[in-house]
Amino acid sequence: MSSALSAPTSAQEPGGAPSGFEADRRADSVGGTARAYVDRVRGGDLGALPAILGIVALGLLFFALRPETFLTPRNMANLADQAAPIIILAMGLVFVLLLGEIDLSAGVVSGVCAAVMAKLLADAGAPWYVSVVAAVLTGVVIGLFTGSLVGLIGIPSFVVTLALFLGWQGFTLRLIGEGGTVPVRDPVISAISDRNVPVTLGWILALVVIALYAALQLNRWRTQKAKGLAHSPLAVVLIRIGVIAAVVLLVTAVLSVDRAPATGVVLAGIPYAVPLVILLLLFLTFVLGRTSFGRHVYAVGGNAEAARRAGIDVTRIKVSVFVIGSSLAAISGIVAAARLGSVAPGSGGGNTLLYAVGAAVIGGTSLFGGRGRVRDAVLGGLVVAIIANGLGLLGTEAYLNFIITGGVLLLAASVDALARRRAAATGH
Amino acid sequence: MSAPTGRPEDGTPTPELQPTLELRGVDKSFGAIQVLHGVTMKVYPGQVTALVGDNGAGKSTLIKSIAGIHAIDAGEILFEGRAVSISGPRDAAALGIEIVYQDLALADNLDVVQNMFLGRERKNGILLDEVSMEQAARDTLSKLSVRTLKSVRQLVSSLSGGQRQTVAIAKAVLWESKLVVLDEPTAALGVAQTRQVLDLVRRLADTGHAVVFISHNMVDVFEIADRVAALYLGRMAADIPIAEVNRSQVIELITAGRSGDIGIAPADVAAVEV
Numbered sequence: 001m002s003s004a005l006s007a008p009t010s011a012q013e014p015g016g017a018p019s020g021f022e023a024d025r026r027a028d029s030v031g032g033t034a035r036a037y038v039d040r041v042r043g044g045d046l047g048a049l050p051a052i053l054g055i056v057a058l059g060l061l062f063f064a065l066r067p068e069t070f071l072t073p074r075n076m077a078n079l080a081d082q083a084a085p086i087i088i089l090a091m092g093l094v095f096v097l098l099l100g101e102i103d104l105s106a107g108v109v110s111g112v113c114a115a116v117m118a119k120l121l122a123d124a125g126a127p128w129y130v131s132v133v134a135a136v137l138t139g140v141v142i143g144l145f146t147g148s149l150v151g152l153i154g155i156p157s158f159v160v161t162l163a164l165f166l167g168w169q170g171f172t173l174r175l176i177g178e179g180g181t182v183p184v185r186d187p188v189i190s191a192i193s194d195r196n197v198p199v200t201l202g203w204i205l206a207l208v209v210i211a212l213y214a215a216l217q218l219n220r221w222r223t224q225k226a227k228g229l230a231h232s233p234l235a236v237v238l239i240r241i242g243v244i245a246a247v248v249l250l251v252t253a254v255l256s257v258d259r260a261p262a263t264g265v266v267l268a269g270i271p272y273a274v275p276l277v278i279l280l281l282l283f284l285t286f287v288l289g290r291t292s293f294g295r296h297v298y299a300v301g302g303n304a305e306a307a308r309r310a311g312i313d314v315t316r317i318k319v320s321v322f323v324i325g326s327s328l329a330a331i332s333g334i335v336a337a338a339r340l341g342s343v344a345p346g347s348g349g350g351n352t353l354l355y356a357v358g359a360a361v362i363g364g365t366s367l368f369g370g371r372g373r374v375r376d377a378v379l380g381g382l383v384v385a386i387i388a389n390g391l392g393l394l395g396t397e398a399y400l401n402f403i404i405t406g407g408v409l410l411l412a413a414s415v416d417a418l419a420r421r422r423a424a425a426t427g428h
Numbered sequence: 429m430s431a432p433t434g435r436p437e438d439g440t441p442t443p444e445l446q447p448t449l450e451l452r453g454v455d456k457s458f459g460a461i462q463v464l465h466g467v468t469m470k471v472y473p474g475q476v477t478a479l480v481g482d483n484g485a486g487k488s489t490l491i492k493s494i495a496g497i498h499a500i501d502a503g504e505i506l507f508e509g510r511a512v513s514i515s516g517p518r519d520a521a522a523l524g525i526e527i528v529y530q531d532l533a534l535a536d537n538l539d540v541v542q543n544m545f546l547g548r549e550r551k552n553g554i555l556l557d558e559v560s561m562e563q564a565a566r567d568t569l570s571k572l573s574v575r576t577l578k579s580v581r582q583l584v585s586s587l588s589g590g591q592r593q594t595v596a597i598a599k600a601v602l603w604e605s606k607l608v609v610l611d612e613p614t615a616a617l618g619v620a621q622t623r624q625v626l627d628l629v630r631r632l633a634d635t636g637h638a639v640v641f642i643s644h645n646m647v648d649v650f651e652i653a654d655r656v657a658a659l660y661l662g663r664m665a666a667d668i669p670i671a672e673v674n675r676s677q678v679i680e681l682i683t684a685g686r687s688g689d690i691g692i693a694p695a696d697v698a699a700v701e702v
Contacts, residue, residue, distance in 0.1 A: 021566060021569075021577060021578065021579060021580060223559060224559075227559050227562075227563065228563075229558075229559060229562045229563070230562070230579055230580065230581040290555050290556055291554055291555070291556065292549040292551060292556060295538075295542060295546075295549060295556065296547075298535070298537060298538060298542075299535045299538060299542075299546055299547075301537065302535035302536050302537035302538060303533070303534065303535040303536060303537075305531075305533060306533035306534055306535050306546070307535065307546070307547070309517070309529070309533045310533070310546040310547030310548070311517070311518065311521075311547040311548070312546070312547050370535075370536070370537035371537055423585065
């Protein structure tokens with residue numbers, strides 16, 4: 001029997017007997033980090049890789065096919081406006097997908113909420129902030145309803161939201177009336193997609209975002225190193241900061257170019273939809289990554305039974321992800337209404353949901369639950385928006401548009417399923 | 429965690445040693461079927477008590493009663509000498525009872541630290557306190573001399589079966605538990621990994637924990653247990669220092685409820701079997 005009572009402590013002398021946690025004790029080299037990343041990808045954890053490759057490949061493809069229009073500042077601003085509602089809807093779906101659930105009604109919920117806002121603005125003459133709050137509250141209530149049916153009663157979310165997909169369309173139709181549209185002319189709401197951040201302010205915001213990101217990353221690295229915790233090598237942290245800075249500066253530069261079609265007018269600056277998406281990205285990433293609520297969402301998605309035994313209220317988590325999903329659907333509906341200038345009975349129908357689910361999955365969020373990040377919605381949403389935008393520039397016929405977009409979603413889902421099988425096989 | 433408590437060579441507890449857990453005359457029925465009949469058992473700090481018994485003997489019911497999942501019908505549960513009523517998993521955890529279930533209950537998509545603190549995260553305001561959690565997780569693993577993990581930030585999905593078992597056990601220890609119940613921790617493991625886990629179970633006792641170790645494997649039982657408690661058809665056939673019995677006697681206790689002078693009185697055995 002091994003009853004050596006040499007009470008081991010955490011302070012192992014370096015160079016002594018193997019003490020475990022080797023990977024935690026030394027800062028890995030850059031090469032080591034790169035090798036670990038390649039291993040992860042081969043093991044099926046693709047992360048953001050497909051989305052980034054997709055953005056680059058599609059960008060090159062459409063630039064080759066439409067060199068005079070695709071990469072122009074005007075089209076880039078247009079692309080940002082086009083992507084924003086998809087990205088915001090997809091952010092909500094990331095939360096739902098993290099639990100391995102699905103919300104097929106998210107698209108039409110965005111329509112209902114936009115209709116509530118539009119009716120309040122147009123018919124009741126309510127100020128914009130009242131209408132926006134009412135629209136978001138509508139989303140919260142809808143999410144509570146959906147979440148309760150799934151979490152409390154235990155109906156599969158697929159069935160609940162399929163039924164609600166139909167039901168909420170009827171609701172929007174009743175609100176707006178057959179064949180009608182409700183215009184959205186409030187200057188503040190329209191500004192989300194019509195107006196741009198002044199160029200100087202845009203540059204200041206860009207620099208603030210970069211500085212904040214760098215400070216947070218470096219501070220974290222320093223704390224981890226000082227306390228002897230697992231940490232990436234400094235070079236990798238610096239490369240990460242450099243890439244983010246380059247992307248932010250490039251986007252700001254492109255959008256700060258005057259893109260007015262006629263001379264004599266100046267049209268430049270970042271569309272307000274972009275800072276809105278960035279704010280949501282930061283806030284929701286914080287919620288998922290740094291709070292116990294976010295941790296519990298991952299745990300329930302990974303192993304609901306383990307979460308339950310650990311004392312996590314699984315039902316509460318289920319209901320809350322549907323509330324988050326529907327609230328973000330409401331915001332997405334508002335942004336879409338601002339862009340189109342009106343709300344129609346079909347708002348949020350059609351391929352709205354498909355685009356958003358596609359965005360989340362292309363970005364790297366798993367349909368099987370437990371894996372996904374908020375940034376997936378942004379990267380995947382850009383891929384989807386580039387496809388829609390590029391096909392529009394090519395003047396592709398509607399039928400081909402549907403087939404191509406559907407095909408891309410299937411491709412993304414296959415990558416997800418294969419990655420999962422690969423992960424199971426290699427033990428990653 | 430207290431200093432290693434008395435573990436004399438012959439396995440007999442010193443007279444003044446107080447059992448961490450003591451069951452007295454515990455009965456439990458499900459409907460018309462009585463599963464536990466007056467079960468009496470003592471679990472001492474610093475010792476591994478092997479709980480053995482055939483399938484259906486009542487081992488699972490017994491540990492679920494200790495875990496607060498089943499309420500007992502009659503009898504007493506004493507924890508550190510005080511009579512307690514355990515009416516839910518939270519009560520058990522509050523007393524310092526941790527159960528490591530056979531299917532482990534770890535979330536594959538989280539890393540080792542995140543799993544060890546699952547549901548009881550340390551916070552700094554609303555922020556998760558990752559620094560203190562990572563340090564505490566590593567300290568606990570080091571105290572248990574776990575040297576097989578490369579990083580505490582590894583995802584659990586990348587761990588071997590033995591490493592998962594190790595993490596599940598370390599998770600139980602993290603909470604300053606006094607009694608750790610392990611439900612067949614070596615059942616699905618290979619030779620080398622079984623070795624790791626058995627060493628860990630031994631160290632758990634050596635660091636002062638009272639350990640209940642459920643196993644069907646007599647080699648494992650005789651290697652690490654200090655006491656053996658044999659259940660036979662819902663009755664405690666014997667709860668004795670392991671030095672007083674040999675392997676074939678334990679197997680007899682499991683299969684017949686009696687071996688020589690030890691076990692349920694012949695008349696009772698007959699009554700049980702009727």
